[in-house]
Amino acid sequence: MKRRVNSKWILLVVVVVAVAALDGLSSNINLLDRAIVVGMGIDYVDGELSLSAQAIIPKNSSSASQGNDFVVYSARGETVQEAVENLSYSVGLKASFAHTNVIVLGESFLKSGRTDVIEFLVSGDLVTDNTLLVAGAGDAKDILAVSMPINEVASYHLTEILQSNRKEAGQNPSTLKDYFEDIYKVGETACLPLVFLRESEFGLLGEKAGGEKTKLLDVSHVVVTNREGYLVRLGxxxxxxxxxxxxxxxxxxxxxxxxxxxxxxxxxxxxxxxxxxxxxxxxxxxxxxxxxxxxxxxxxxxxxxxxxxxxxxxxxxxxxxxxxxxxxxxxxxxxxxxxxxxxxxxxxxxxxxxxxxxxxxxxxxxxxxxxxxxxx
Amino acid sequence: MRDKISNKIYTGQFAILAFISSVCFKVVMLPQYLTAIAGRNAWLAMMTLVLADGAALFCVYAVTSRTDLRALPAPVPLKRLMIVIVGLTCFAKLVLFTGETTAYCSTTLFDEGLWRLILAGLVPTLVYLTAKGGNVLARTAQIVVWFVAAVVILNVVFAENTGSIKNVLPISYDAKVVFACDKYLAWFGDFSPLLFYSVTGKKKKNIMPVLISYIIIFVCTVGVMLAFTAVYGGGGVLVANAFNKLAIFNKLSTLLGTVDFTVVCAWLLLAVIKLALLSSAVVESIYCFTGGRTVLSVLVCGVLGIVTFFAVGNQQTVYNAMTGYVRYMTIAADYAVPFVALACVKAFGKRKDEASGVLYETSR
Incomplete structure (x- = not known):
């Protein structure tokens, strides 16, 4: 007698094979083979964008490293997209920006008039709209790479300052969304907290004397910008x-x-x-x-x-x-x-x-x- | 052989399908498109067309609670013309929204989203749902809607207020609003696929579920548009995937990643049902002239895959087409056909009833 094959089982097999095959084809990259970017800096150097990324490499992390896993990588490109791609080459791993907490816009970048960069960040899905945006006094890369007391990571520290103290007089935190919402208002003016480095009397591990000297981040000033960039620094x-x-x-x-x-x-x-x-x-x-x-x-x-x-x-x-x-x-x-x-x-x-x-x-x-x- | 597939659904299921069909693609890329033309008054454009949709919805319900498009008591040429118009429009929308779905998935779910692979996963799913017929689709929608409701409620409850309703001002119903309504017609009038279903059950004359569904549709679409404008102001013109971007601003997900994952899942479920509803309408329209629903399902979804794979190439092509003359098919299929169908039901249905004692034609 001819036995009828159950179509449900055929369908199930097709679905399982399809799911497995599609996953294999989609070139998804394992988390361990990525560089997780927590802070990003943008400078403008020699007519090119210089993208700096404070990243953690999960593959290299260990409990023995005591937080020394964060490294600042840099790459250049004429556009952000190009710089992002080049960053992955310079790290040697795929850079993932989904966990970026803060973007530091360097002084050179703010004065360059490159309006396309913010638009790229807003319209794309590289980072979220609630990523904090700050202006750097000097190079964004130096701000990200700064050594602070108790070995804090600059990106996390900036996020902490701006999120915890956002309702304190003098603080003017701005997210990517706040920035372009303001830029699309009449007058096209937005404000960014200005980050500058101050000398610290503390060493790397918090002791007052000895050890590597550290710096502190100050965000009590504001930079006013318009669509083209830097306008004025407020006291x-x-x-x-x-x-x-x-x-x-x-x-x-x-x-x-x-x-x-x-x-x-x-x-x-x-x-x-x-x-x-x-x-x-x-x-x-x-x-x-x-x-x-x-x-x-x-x-x-x-x-x-x-x-x-x-x-x-x-x-x-x-x-x-x-x-x-x-x-x-x-x-x-x-x-x-x-x-x-x-x-x-x-x-x-x-x-x-x-x-x-x-x-x-x-x-x-x-x-x-x-x-x-x-x-x- | 007796056809095991049934397109008979209950009033509640009709209401849920109407909700999914209407809301799904109005809250993703449309807010950005409308804002690009109407600016802060984009919500007025949304409201205008959703009100027009309301009239179409109640017309469609009035028809389906008595009969369906295939069994419509109408002159055969007119009936066939309506079926062809609805079928063609649904196919055009199917291509448009498939493109939007793959674009959405490739940009939000993958960092190197290969849209052709997403399509390869989507097409078999559509074949299956289409081949199973309307009542299976309706039952699936009934299951899915609970998850969607939970996700939406959670996101509303834990929403972080990052906008100001003052961003909506100044309110002005100007030419830009009318122009936005005209250009994005294809994203509205989503109820014609439901004409192929007939509402059954003891409570089929109870209009309350449909009324509630419409109120929810209105609140969700116009509400999302208002929230979008309140949060982004004029900057909304840069923001694709509105539903995702708004979901980012909740107290739970600030550190989780680029999107609120539950919202992505919820929207994807809605999208699959909406696409299946459209492909099902295309299949039903051809089925009226031929036969073999399963084969037709494979063919229609196969053609969809081929068209999207090779002919369309990128979202811009289909966007250009659907904001061009193709958009006027929406007026014919989604607004005119339901009214004409209702008129036929009123006119010819009654005459047939008087003449033969049979209320409506039931054969294909």
Whole structure:
């Protein structure tokens, strides 16, 4: 008797063979044969892009290496794609960028006007949109390769600083997504935290004396950029003022001179910022600050109970207003709309305003800054 | 020999298939395309066409709850014309969306994605699902939708707010919105394949599941478009694969890799069902004139593979075609045919009922 073959089994065999064969053909590379990039730096050297990658090689890692597995590799190319391909050749392994936490844009790159690079990073799937973007003072490669106390890895350290302290006054972290979202706003201005190296008194393993000298990373300043790149570097005070308007802060402090003549500090508990177009030429930045005196639980030196008096509050308000106004004036000089005031007006008055305002609309805008201070 | 394949589905299954069919390819590359033309008002373009889709959906349901396209009580030439139009449009969309699926897989799942290999894996799956017929597809969709719902809910619950709804402003329904609606017609009107199914069961007159499905479709498509604009603003023009990119911004996956993997899996399941629905519609339209559904399934999916493999080459070719004159087939197949079919049901169905006592023609 002729026996009928069960079609389900034939199908199962076909599927198993297909899956196995397709996997073999797809040239997937084993994790151990990859270089896992955790931080990337981009410089512009001799008319070419120089891509640096702080990578871990899983194949070489061991517990005995005590964290010395991270090496900074470099490769050049006319485009990012070419540099990425060349990087794999220089490492000798396939470079994987999926775990890149931070991208450092070197000063030379920011001043080169290479607009295609950020667009490539955004539109492609090389890195995620929540990858942190920072500007480097000097070469990005040097920042990635820096030795820090307790043998920290620069990429991880930068990520830690920017993610943990992102709500502290003075911090202005930016992700890839934040950057190009801002660049597509009216005024085409974005801000990046500026990383520069500071001398450290600590050695490589944390001891104060002896051993290899280390450096510290400082991210308390900001670089303002437009679509073409570098515009202006803001000072610490202006950077802090910028953070009042871009972040919902929950840390940091503002110093003031107390009624007793001593320098005191108000600790920032919470801030909020609202921008509002008052007319076609006037925008209001309204800042809400909740603060407490640093010495709240102590009696003041003149014998009065801790607290911020009316005159001291007025002084703090004036200080905040002055810092924000100063930041606005500096940026206005470079036609950098860091507070996105043009965007506020565009949202309110639409295309008509945009077409009438022209390129130098910042000259026409009157900025009104109001500060509401609550002592907690 | 008695045909074991059945295209009879329940109302709930119809609602799920409608949801999958409509949402799947509107949340991936379409947001970027619409933003490129309509800017921040792209959500208005999405809303306009989803509202038009709503009218088509209820028409299709009204037809399928009484009969299906093959058994439509209509003059034979008209019926055949409608079947041909739907079949051709579904094939054009099948090629378009197969290209989009392979592009999606090759860019998000592999770092050296060989799209032809992805296609080689996809085509046999489509053959199998198409050959099994509508009720198997509907049952599969019913199983899959729970996973998809869980993934979407998890992503919404753990979403990290990285945007501002103010990015949607200023709202203006201008010419760019209309132009965007016109150019991307092919991504809308997804319900004509369901005309080949007939809704059965005791609750087939209960429209609630379809209404709920449509509300979810509206919220998912217009909601994703609004979220996309809120997160990326005008920069959305650079962002392909919107669904993936939005999923990156959740509190759970910030350190996991380039995409939120559950979203990729969920979308792929939806894509396979959507493609199977389209290939099934093509097979059904040819089956009306010939026979042998299994052979047709192999042939149709084989032709799809060959066309995509050799003729299309890259996504740009099919994109150009579907944003060209081919897009107007959508108006004919997805918006006109359901209305004409419903009119036929109302007109000829009743006449036949009065004349012979038989409500609808049931033979092929």
């Amino acid at each position: 610490r005070r202006q950077s802090a003022a910028l953070s009042y308007t871009t972040q919902k802060l929950n840390a940091g402090s503002i110093s003031y001179t107390g009624d007793d003549g001593y320098i005191k500090e108000a600790v920032i508990l919470r801030t909020d910022c609202n921008k509002r177009a008052l007319s076609e030429r006037e925008v209001e930045i309204k800042l809400d600050f909740s603060v407490r005196p640093a010495e709240k639980y102590f009696v003041s030196r003149d014998g009065s109970a801790g607290g911020i008096s009316e005159s001291e509050q007025e002084q703090i308000r004036a200080k905040i207003v002055s810092a924000v106004a100063d930041c606005f004036e500096v940026c206005k000089y470079y036609y950098a709309d860091v507070f996105h005031l043009g965007e506020e007006l565009y949202r309110m008055y639409g295309e008509e305003w945009k077409s009438l305002a022209g390129e130098y609309y910042l000259d026409e805008i009157v900025l009104k800054i109001t500060v509401n201070l609550n002592e907690k």
